[in-house]
Amino acid sequence: MSAPPKTVLVATPDEEASIRAAVRRAEGRLVAGPDHVGGLLALLSDPRVSDPIYDLPRPITIESVALWVAESEALRQEGRCILAVSLDEAGKVSGYSRFSIWPERASGELAGARRADLQNSGAGRQGVAHSISWMFEALGLRLIGLTAALDNVRSAKAIDGAGFLRMGEVESVKPDGTTRRSAYWELTRTQWERLHRL
């Protein structure tokens, strides 16, 4: 399951409350709801989309996806998660992002994927950069930790490109309890602000 960053920050009570409120607002994101379950099932049924992602519900069925959407929404009400979708011009689900938030640590994690026909366009790299900015600016986080499968070259390039620092490897735990070795990165808001003011 999604794991908090290795580095442990402690949020002030005000900071924690403000992060929880921002997660509940999820301003600027299309939060996944029951109407998106069919579209998410179609998206995630493609192994080119779902295979590299360790924290998806498996097997991927209409029931498991519906439960995942409902559980993510319950966590959003606690200020801990945002499952967001993107739609194509025809209104079909063409990608998703799942933000895991630890408000008491002012920290978060991000997972996501784009439909196969939209991969390798350079937009994934831009999407990662945009989501990172949003997590620091709109949610008010101070630290983001990210993981990727050791052979996920595209993710690694997008994460390195966004300015994240490699901090070794971690054992990611899948929902069924088995593990996957992952490359691990962190970026603080201060580091990110420095990168963008240069």
Ligand SMILES: CC(C)(COP(=O)(O)OP(=O)(O)OC[C@H]1O[C@@H](n2cnc3c(N)ncnc32)[C@H](O)[C@@H]1OP(=O)(O)O)[C@@H](O)C(=O)NCCC(=O)NCCS
């Ligand atoms: C990961 C993902 C969001 C990236 O989006 P994308 O649009 O495919 O990626 P981009 O076209 O922006 O490419 C990212 C980088 O990888 C590079 N790249 C792409 N294919 C490559 C390959 N076969 N070998 C080496 N580099 C490659 C690109 O040149 C780019 O590098 P740059 O930033 O230095 O220009 C998308 O591929 C995806 O949804 N994959 C499936 C799910 C997944 O892996 N999710 C992430 C889990 S951590």
